[in-house]
Each structure stands twice: as C-alpha cells, then as structure tokens.
Amino acid sequence: MNVATPIRPAQRLRPDEASIADLTGELTKRFGNRVVTSLAVRQQHAHTTTWLANQPPDIVVLPESAEEVAEIVRLCAARRVPVIPFGTGTSLEGHLNAPFGGVSVDLSLMKRLVAVHPEDLDCVVEPGITRKELNEQLRDTGLFFPIDPGADASLGGMVSTRASGTNAVRYGTMKDNVLALTVVTPDGSVVKTGTRARKSSAGYDLTRLFVGAEGTLGIVTEITLKLHGIPEAISAGICSFPTVKDACDAVIVTIQSGLPIARIELLDEVQVRAVNAYSRLTLPETPLLLFEFHGTDAGVKEQAERFGEICAEYRGGNFEWATRAEERSRLWQARHDVYWASLGLRPGAKGVASDVCVPISRLAECLAETKRDIEEHGMVAPIAGHVGDGNFHVMPLVMLEDPAEVRMAEDFMHRLVERAIAMEGTCTGEHGVGQGKMKYLKAEHGESALGLMRLLKRSIDPDDIMNPGKIVGA
Structure with missing residues (x-):
C-alpha cells in the first residue's frame, strides 16, 4: 500500500441517542454509581486548560481494574461509541475532548x-x-x-x-x-x-x-x-543574565561540555515578574536560569564551580544557592506554578500555553526571534523552558472576547511552530498533538510518515473508537 496516500479511518459519526441511552443502562447495571452523566462532571472531563472549546463526553465511568477497563471498551466497541482515557485533566492540547461524544474512562481510582x-x-x-x-x-x-x-x-x-x-x-x-x-x-x-x-x-x-x-x-x-x-547530594540555585540569548548561550556550552547537570530551566524577565508576584519571591527580574546538580558531595561541588565559570563567560551573575531542601522545593514549586502565576500578569485574560523544541545549537536563535516577535506585536507572553534539551514554553495572555487579539495570538502560534520546524525542531516537545497541533504534523513529518501513522491507527482501531479526532484526525 502506498502510505503517501492519506489513510483515513472509517468515517467517525457521533453515536445516536438510542445507542448512548442503551450503553448508559448497560454501564450503570454493571458499575452503579461509578457511571456519571451530569453535565458538570462531563464538562470537567473535557478540555478546560486553554482556549480550545470544551467538548464533553456523553458518559463518565470510573473503573477500578484492568478487567473493568476491558469490559467498558468491549461494550463501547460493540456500539462503535468513542472511548476517551482520562487521568488528571492537566493536558494542554485538547487530548480529553470528545468531539464525537462517547465515554470518558476516568482512571483516577486505579492508583496502586x-x-x-x-x-x-x-x-x-x-x-x-x-x-x-x-x-x-x-x-x-x-x-x-x-x-x-x-x-x-x-x-x-x-x-x-x-x-x-x-x-x-x-x-x-x-x-x-x-x-x-x-x-x-x-x-x-x-x-x-x-x-x-x-x-x-x-x-x-x-x-x-x-x-x-x-x-x-x-x-x-x-x-x-x-x-x-535518590542522589547523595543535590545542589540547586539561580543565576541572572542580562538577556535571554546570554542565558541560552550559557546553557548550550554547559550541555556541549558534557557537564552532567540534572535540571536547567530558563525563565524570561516577564515570567520572573509573574513568579515573584504569585509565589512571593524576590528573584532578580531579568532572564534567569534555575539549575540543579545531582551526585556526590565532591562531584556536585566540582560541577557547580565549572557551571559558574561558564555562566561568568556569558555575563551571568547574582548567583544564589538554595542550600536547604525547603529552599530548593520552594524554587521548583514556583517554577511548576508558572501557568497560574502567568495569569496574574493580565487579569481576565486566558493563557494559551504552547511549546516547541529545537536542536540545542539553535535554541538561542529560536528564543531570540520569538522574543522579538512578542515585543513587535505588543503581546504579554511569558517564556519558560526546559532549555537543557532545547524545549521551551510560551503562554500568550489573550482576551478571548477580542477577535483581533485572538487572531494575533493564533498567527503568533503559527509563526512559533514554523520557526521551530524550520530550525529542524518539532511543533511540540512535550505537550503532545491532541487537537491543537494536528495541523502541523504534515509540515514536520511529511505526507509519507503521516500516512504511515494513519495506517497504523486504522489497522489497530478500524472503527476509530479510541480518542478519535486526535493526532491523525477523524
């Protein structure tokens, strides 16, 4: 078969009301009050974290074992009803949406x-x-x-x-x-x-x-x-830089030199301002690297000293070390809270999180161009990144009731992805494809590879019941 030709799964249609009513009855008979059909719960099991529309399932079921999951899937397969797995609901690209209705299989009770x-x-x-x-x-x-x-x-x-x-x-x-x-x-x-x-x-x-x-x-x-x-010794801290490019160049040299750093994260000055306000910190409001070394006492000390020398070569300064576990935890929790912190920069706006990843040698260039793009369009869009592997996140803050702002943000997101792919990178380093980035797979992989993905999907899931409308489409 010529996989360059798009391979479409069998046409996906929304199940009729009779099929859903019949399935609801069967599931309720088997799983009792672990079957939920209230609108509020169904909406909670669809996409809620960015600007993609919420598309709730028809039914939510909470299995307690693999055998129960298999039973649910068999009941759905018999009626060609879609099945959408649900974990904690933190994904960012519409993975949880049910564009064709169906059953959300909430796995939160299976946590042994x-x-x-x-x-x-x-x-x-x-x-x-x-x-x-x-x-x-x-x-x-x-x-x-x-x-x-x-x-x-x-x-x-x-x-x-x-x-x-x-x-x-x-x-x-x-x-x-x-x-x-x-x-x-x-x-x-x-x-x-x-x-x-x-x-x-x-x-x-x-x-x-x-x-x-x-x-x-x-x-x-x-x-x-x-x-x-668990490492014998952990050394963590922060280092400020005058520009994002300086910080990225320090990261690139650190990685290329083979220094075994465990974590190295970038926050631009906008993101640092948000973190300070949200987490009540007093970090210097310039581009910032958060870093951590794992190993023995002697090894960590040597690695930290060498890292300090590299940072100094790229105008890094204001080193601060988090010597206690509580201080390290507070710093990393602040990093993990950047999504919520960023929303405070523009009350009432929606955060539209996206990520790309490029080869480490192109990171400084990609970030610098992205910063210029943001500034030229007057956007509020903080940047944070797992820059040790070339991955960074941008979150434009958008007033969704303003069509011009929405268009501007959409155009920016397209340019961001095009920039990354042009630099031999990817449209997503870790958020995934879901619904939000399906449109970029052809540009990244080519039609032949995308056709092979469709062929795999159709071979394994000929009735297209497993999370339809994601990655390779409906």
Whole structure:
C-alpha cells in the first residue's frame, strides 16, 4: 500500500441517542454509581486548560481494574461509541475532548503501586497514580521516579503524552523510562508490550508505539517504570543574565561540555515578574536560569564551580544557592506554578500555553526571534523552558472576547511552530498533538510518515473508537 496516500479511518459519526441511552443502562447495571452523566462532571472531563472549546463526553465511568477497563471498551466497541482515557485533566492540547461524544474512562481510582523491585531499580504501577504519590510511596526505598512535567499528572497520562519536564536533561523522558505496558486495545483485548528486562531484541517495540499515542491506540492499565537512586547530594540555585540569548548561550556550552547537570530551566524577565508576584519571591527580574546538580558531595561541588565559570563567560551573575531542601522545593514549586502565576500578569485574560523544541545549537536563535516577535506585536507572553534539551514554553495572555487579539495570538502560534520546524525542531516537545497541533504534523513529518501513522491507527482501531479526532484526525 502506498502510505503517501492519506489513510483515513472509517468515517467517525457521533453515536445516536438510542445507542448512548442503551450503553448508559448497560454501564450503570454493571458499575452503579461509578457511571456519571451530569453535565458538570462531563464538562470537567473535557478540555478546560486553554482556549480550545470544551467538548464533553456523553458518559463518565470510573473503573477500578484492568478487567473493568476491558469490559467498558468491549461494550463501547460493540456500539462503535468513542472511548476517551482520562487521568488528571492537566493536558494542554485538547487530548480529553470528545468531539464525537462517547465515554470518558476516568482512571483516577486505579492508583496502586503494584510492585517495587529495589534490586532491579523498577516498579509496576496502575495508570491513575500521580508522580507525587508515587515518589511519596517510594521514599523509604531510597529510589525515586525522576520525570517531572510540573503538574501532578497521572503516570498513565504521562505515558500517553510522552511527557518529560525539568529532569529530562539528565534522566530522559517517558520513552526512556517505561520498560513495559499493559494496554486494553480497541476490541477489548489486553496486551502486554514487554517485560522488566532492561533491553530486548524480541519483535516490534510495542511499548514505544503506545508511549505518546495519546490514547488513540488503546488505554494503558499498567506501567513498568525505571527508577533511580535518590542522589547523595543535590545542589540547586539561580543565576541572572542580562538577556535571554546570554542565558541560552550559557546553557548550550554547559550541555556541549558534557557537564552532567540534572535540571536547567530558563525563565524570561516577564515570567520572573509573574513568579515573584504569585509565589512571593524576590528573584532578580531579568532572564534567569534555575539549575540543579545531582551526585556526590565532591562531584556536585566540582560541577557547580565549572557551571559558574561558564555562566561568568556569558555575563551571568547574582548567583544564589538554595542550600536547604525547603529552599530548593520552594524554587521548583514556583517554577511548576508558572501557568497560574502567568495569569496574574493580565487579569481576565486566558493563557494559551504552547511549546516547541529545537536542536540545542539553535535554541538561542529560536528564543531570540520569538522574543522579538512578542515585543513587535505588543503581546504579554511569558517564556519558560526546559532549555537543557532545547524545549521551551510560551503562554500568550489573550482576551478571548477580542477577535483581533485572538487572531494575533493564533498567527503568533503559527509563526512559533514554523520557526521551530524550520530550525529542524518539532511543533511540540512535550505537550503532545491532541487537537491543537494536528495541523502541523504534515509540515514536520511529511505526507509519507503521516500516512504511515494513519495506517497504523486504522489497522489497530478500524472503527476509530479510541480518542478519535486526535493526532491523525477523524
């Protein structure tokens, strides 16, 4: 088959009222009060975090086991009713919307830490457990799970969006830390994609197929994760720079020199102002790097000294070290709260969060051009980024009742993505595609690759019931 030709799944239609009523009755008979149809709850299970319209499902169901998930999927598949997985609702590109109605499968009751294997540095979890809950339960083992996207997301959601976050520069992203999955496929079958072995050459890598699939190929019901030892020593702090370019150049040299930094985050001066007001900090309101080193006492000291020398070469100054765990936690919590902090810069405006990622050598150029674009159009759009891997986030604050502002923000977002792709980057480093960035996949991947994605989707999900209208479309 010529995959350059667009492969469309079978035409997706919204289920009729009779099918939904019949399904509601069947689900209620089986799951009782864990089936909810009130409008308020259904809207809470659709997209709420940015400017994409809220498209609620017809039904919300809360299963308690993989067997119950499989049963729900089989009931939906028999009626060709869409199924939309739900974790904690923190995604940003419309992943949770139900444009064709259907059933939202809320996995928040499935949050067991099934097994921990300290000797092998891995664990098995259900998808509803959040990263903070997991690390709290792991604390006494001396191990932790490092992927930290900011929001206290569910592990199932992090798998589905191929999340990364502040620690990715040292520990990698979700694709690097998932060993195996258990997945309910569109016909209600239960598939295991791998084992606890650290490597394998046995067959197709199904685990990586489902990591980042955003629920369009199946529902993750169990995850085997790599763990890491809690570092002996942690050194964290901040360093200010006169310009974003200076800060980026310091990051680029740091990474290229092989310095094993664990976290290195950029806040531009607009974002720092928002963070100071929201988190009651007194950070210098200039472009700022937040950084952290993990290792032994001697190793961390040496790394920090070398990093200080690099920063000085690029006009970095005002070093401040967070020597106590409480100080470090406060700094990183402030970084994680940038979405809410940014809203305070323009009360009444909606924050439209987006992210791109470029090769590290193009980061300074991409950020500088983006800053110029923002300033030329008079926008309020703070920037924060996981700049150790070339990924940054921009959040224009837009008055949605003003059509001119909305158009300006949309045009800016298009230019941002076009800029990143032109620099051999990607339209999204970690937010995912969902509904919001579907339109950029052809430019990034080409028609042949996009056609192959459609072919995979249609082969696994011929009736297009799994989170339809996302990634490759309806």
